[in-house]
Amino acid sequence: MARTKLYTGIYVALFVIATMQVGIEQIGLLEESYVLALALITAFSVIKAVIVAGYFQHLVWEPRSLTYVMMLGFVGFLALTVAASYSIQ
Amino acid sequence: MTDETQPRTDGGTATALPGDSHDDGSHLPPRWSIKRWLITTNHKDVGILYIVTAMFFLVFGGMLALLIRAQMWAPRAPGEGILSAMAYNQAVSLHGLIMVFWFLSPIATGFGNYIVPLQIGAEDLAFPRLNALSYWLYLASGLMVFASFFQGSTFAGGWTLYAPLNIPAFMPSIGATTTVFAIVTFCASVTVGGVNFITTIHRMRAPGLTMRSLPLFTWSWLLTVWMMLLAFAALLAACMILLSDRLLGTTYFAMTTDGGSVLWTHLFWFFGHPEVYIVFFPALGAMAEIFQTFSGNRIVGRKWFIVSMVLVALQSFIVWMHHMFLTSINLEVKTLFMATTIGISLPFDLMVFALIYTLIKGRIRWDTPMLYAFGALVLFIVGGITGVFLGAVVLDYEFRGTYWVVAHFHYVMVSGATALIGALFYWFPKITGKTYNEFLGKVSFAVFFTGFNLLYFPMFLAWGTPRRVFAYRPEYLVWHRIASVGAVILGISFLLIIYNLTKSLISGDDAAANPWPYSTTAEWAVSSPPPLENFPGTPSYASGALEFLGSDDDGSGAAAATDGGHATEHEEVHVDHASVWPFVTGVFSFVTVIGLSGLQVGSYPAGLEGLFYQATSVVGVVGLISAISAMGYENFTAHEGGFGETWPFGGVENTKMGMWVFLASDVVLFGAFIGASIFLRVAYGWTNWHPVPHNPIPGLVNTYLLLSSSFSVILALVAAKKHSRKGIVASLVITFVLGLGFLVNKGIEWLELFHEGVWLDSGVRASTYFLTTGLHMGHVIAGLLITAYLIWRAWNGAYSEGSGETLEYFGLYWHFVDIVWLFLFPLFYIV
Known part of the structure; x- marks a missing residue:
């Protein structure tokens, strides 16, 4: 409850x-x-x-490894977006 | 050295050899029946399907290569030679695409399918039907490529599909659209497969088989599928955007869009460089296994070899811009990526030296697999060294777009293929139960190695020849002639390989369970071929050696679980190995794509042709939805993991883990769409770009609706834990209504914009807004279809007896859709 x-x-x-x-x-x-x-x-x-x-x-109650899996995808997104955008500055 | 009669596994010593068991079970028709191959979900059958199909595409891609070399026999002007200019462009483009996507990766997937579960002590993959689906989507995508040749012309802009050449203005044929669809379908196949393998390897290892003691081929395959999962999501995004440009008229890659063509290169190479390692890693893993077996020596520096593979897998995502040194990206970022490119060569150096030193320390037996594996190492070293030139900015200015690049990447990619041919000979006795002709195998290697070097090495010497064209300076004539002769010799070697293996399959001697002295992995501890359920008991490494425990002492709990269908009783293990729905899904995927390929910039062709494409689209979509629904409703029981080693995902059920892994790939998919919008806005001028919707309030209302729907899904889960059927149904109905409200609100907003004359093709701002939020709407619609299904099931009493796992897994997806909107809303409505 x-x-x-x-x-x-x-x-x-x-x-x-x-x-x-x-x-x-x-x-x-x-x-x-x-x-x-x-x-x-x-x-x-x-x-x-x-x-x-x-x-x-429920990620706070799950094994931390699941958070890292999601972070892996998010870091990939950040790397692509930031580096690509910077490359044409 | 080990006792030759006692197979040692990478994780311990195999102390129990089962008797021959060729039980095909009662679930499947016999192997000679075509029906078996259409309905099987068993990992070994699927592995064979992958390998055979990949070999077929090797022949197809090879024939295109021979056409290219025939055209290059002499410098040509357009209209001369056996190919027209456009036919040559198609041959070059499809040769690259087929070899990379439909041969190299899939043959490795075949070995991954067949060998990895055996190596880790699993009886099958975590989601067998998804495994079969992955194969049928792969085959369907390959058939789409075939079909594309008969739809005007196939794609003719090079395997990299560079913009703006890839848009309808320059590549208007329907066949070109089908080719892009084929890649999208292949990406779907890879994603499904990736989720499956990641879940399996992490969750279904035998007791005692820790990550540190995993066989090297399994390690290489695990890293490969992780890379596949993330890299192919970027390619999927790129191709979906391209399809939108081609089918709906958005303007991402139009010549008038600032940064459009550079955007394509970013998206493509963010996938493309990891793809090099995706192709090479399984070959590397196979090479390591073969080197160990045929030198009788454990690989030197095993731990560092694994660390190096992990490093390369991570680094592979931060080197992509070295493919873009000749584009308009700035010098600072070029320099940075030159450094990261040099950085990625270091772990490779370590691996190469580990392989060499393993041989130096061992006693080498030059059987056919070893010849190919060793040849692969030699060729890879040449490919690696010549690639260093291309990683240096200044040298790359000179070499980019020349035959130096062609020679370099063939030495890298085809060296991978060389190792995989070695793997084919190595595992042939295990897979077929037959021995191959050793003499003919060695002859084929001699012909292969000669043909390979005659074909590709002269390309270094004729490096001044521009890529992708058939005109070159006369002084290169001799080198191109030698290359063309080499191509024929290489082709003959493949015929020898195929003849040898086919003849051996039909009339070869029976193979022992372990034909190779000093082999070190668990697949050699079972009969050749292995029985349907793989092992005579539950495999365990808990004692430090591989043992097969009986049903009384296996401690597995006889765990089984459903594979996405609805639950069955678990008291007795009765796993399924057959389902027709993956095949049917593959068939209707093909039909759908053929139908949709006729759509061009928002409309179908006129007349009978248009009618054909429209009817095919309708039949395909209806069939596809029906097949997927039938698969969802089918009773299917698969092996559950969690009985052995599960680090680092202990306590996470297979389906939940599969869902999380899928969501990670979806993060990259949406990330690439959002990243593309941000990139184009930066190119456009950030502050000159204003949101397309005039008012953020409808977007805010939609945010409220989605947040509320997330909350109601949570309430459904709470109700399930209270075993309240009414509570579950009520919460799900609220979720459905709120989601529907979101769509209606969005629909009104879009209609208003259409009424004002703002369409998908009204410039890049409108394109990014409609497509990105449209992709999100697609996810909402999929979620609502699932919600409707869940409501129906809940109404009939499902979910109120258990702890609501199914609702939780659906919630993971629905909350993710909510999270994506939390970023789309400010990006497209406020800032």
Whole structure:
């Protein structure tokens, strides 16, 4: 039962963070300080993804090796995207 | 040295040799029956299917190579020689594609299928039907390539499919589209296979068989499938985007798109360089096994050999830009990738020296497998050294696009093929139960090695010849003539090999269980060929030696589990070895692709031709969905893992692990799509690029919907643990409704954009938005189909008695779809 409360709390938190992302755009932070706004919005997305993976997908209770498997794919994505984008700077 | 009569395994000594057992079981028709080969899911049968099919494609690719060499007999102008200019382009392109995708990787997959379960003490792969599906998708993809020749023309832009040559403006034929579809289907086959092998090797090893004591071929294959899983996901993304450009009219690779052609090279080579090792690693593993057996000596520096393979597998993903030194990427990144390229040669040096020193320390027996394996090492050294030139930026400026590259990569890739031919001779007695003709084997090697070097070495000397064209300077004539003669000799050697093996299969002497003194792996501890269930008991290395434990003392718990179908009783082990649905799925995959290939930039051709393609599409899609559904509903029991060594995935059931591994590849797939969008935005000018939807609020609503649906899936799992049927059904229905709401909301948003005149082809911003979110919608639709199935099953009482594993596994997928949206939403709606 405690898990159900935890899941509910996480669900509410995810809702709030998603709203905050749009809030950043609505208050005009993107126009005022684009880089800061971009960093905040990206950070919020990462936080949400980590929470969903950790608790809804139960990664925090699974062997750590499963997390590493997913990280392998994510690092591959980062390597491709960052290096490719840098290559045309 | 070991006692020649006592086979030692890499993980210990085989102390029990079973009697001959050729029980084909009651589940399968006999081997001579065609029906058996259509329905089998047994790993050994599937391995044989892979090897035979791959040899067939070797002949096909080889015939194209002979056509190329015939055209190169003399410098030609267009219209001269036996091939027209366009026919030559097709031959060059398809020779490369077929050899890389439909021969080299699949023949290794055949050995992986046959040998790896035997080496690790497993009775089959974790998901036997998926294994059969992997094969049938492979065959279907190969037949698509055949078909492409008869659809105007096949792909004619080189095996690298460079942009913008690959788009309809320059390559309009339907056959070219079919070729790209074939690669996509092959990627699907590889992904399915990769998930299967990774789960099997990590979860189904015999007790006592730790990762450190895994045989080297299994190690090499494990690393190969990990690389395949991640690298082919990038190729899949690249080809899906290309198909979108060709079928739907998106503009990723259009000439007017900033960075479009460079984007293709990034995506392709992010796959392409690991592919070199994907092709070579199984050959390396086979080479190591053969060297050990025929030198009677354990490989020198075994631990470091394995560490080196792991390093190469990781490093293979950070060297891809050395294939792009002649593109517009900046000098800093070229320099960086020159350094990483030099870095990857270091572990290879260590492995080569380990192999050489193993031979120096041992007493070599020059049987046919050893001749091929040793020849492969010599050829690989030449290929490796000549590749160093291409890793250096300045030298690469000179050599890129010349026959130096052609010679270099044939010395590397065909050296891998050489080792795999050695593997074919090495494992032939095990697979067929027959011995081959040793004299003819040695003759074939002599002819092969002579033909190989006559063919490829002159290409170094004629290096100034430009790749992919049949015109060259007259002073290179002699070298090209020698190469063409070498090609014929090499072709003859393959005929000798095929004759030898076919004749031996029909009338060769029976082979012993272990025909090779000093062989060190578990497959030699069972009869030739092995029985259907592989072992006479449960294999175990727990005592330090390979033993076969009886049913009373195996401690396995007689574990069996379903292979994605619904659960059956576990009290008695009764595993299945036959299912027709993988074959049917393969057939309808082929039909679907042939139908969809007719679609060009959003429309079918006019008249009867268009009608044919439309009807074929409909039949194919309906058949495909039906076949997959039937496979999902079929009762099928497979061996479960977890009875032996499972590090580092102990406590994770096979299906759950398979799902996670699949999701890792999906991360790369989506990552490549998102990365492509980011890359094109950088090329376009980051801040000049504005989101296509005018308003982020519909996107926010969709975020709420998906988050809520994730929550309701969690509630379904909670209800399952409470054994509440109503709770499960209600939660799943809510999930379905929320997912449907997501699609409706998205549909409204798209319709509004279409109404405003914004289409997939309205520039690269619209293309990336529609395609990336469209891929996500595809995942949502797939999830909803599964949800509907789960609701039906839950309504009939499923999931409320157990602990809800099926719901959990579905949840992993659904939450992943949610996570992807959490990144797509800000990227395409806010920033």
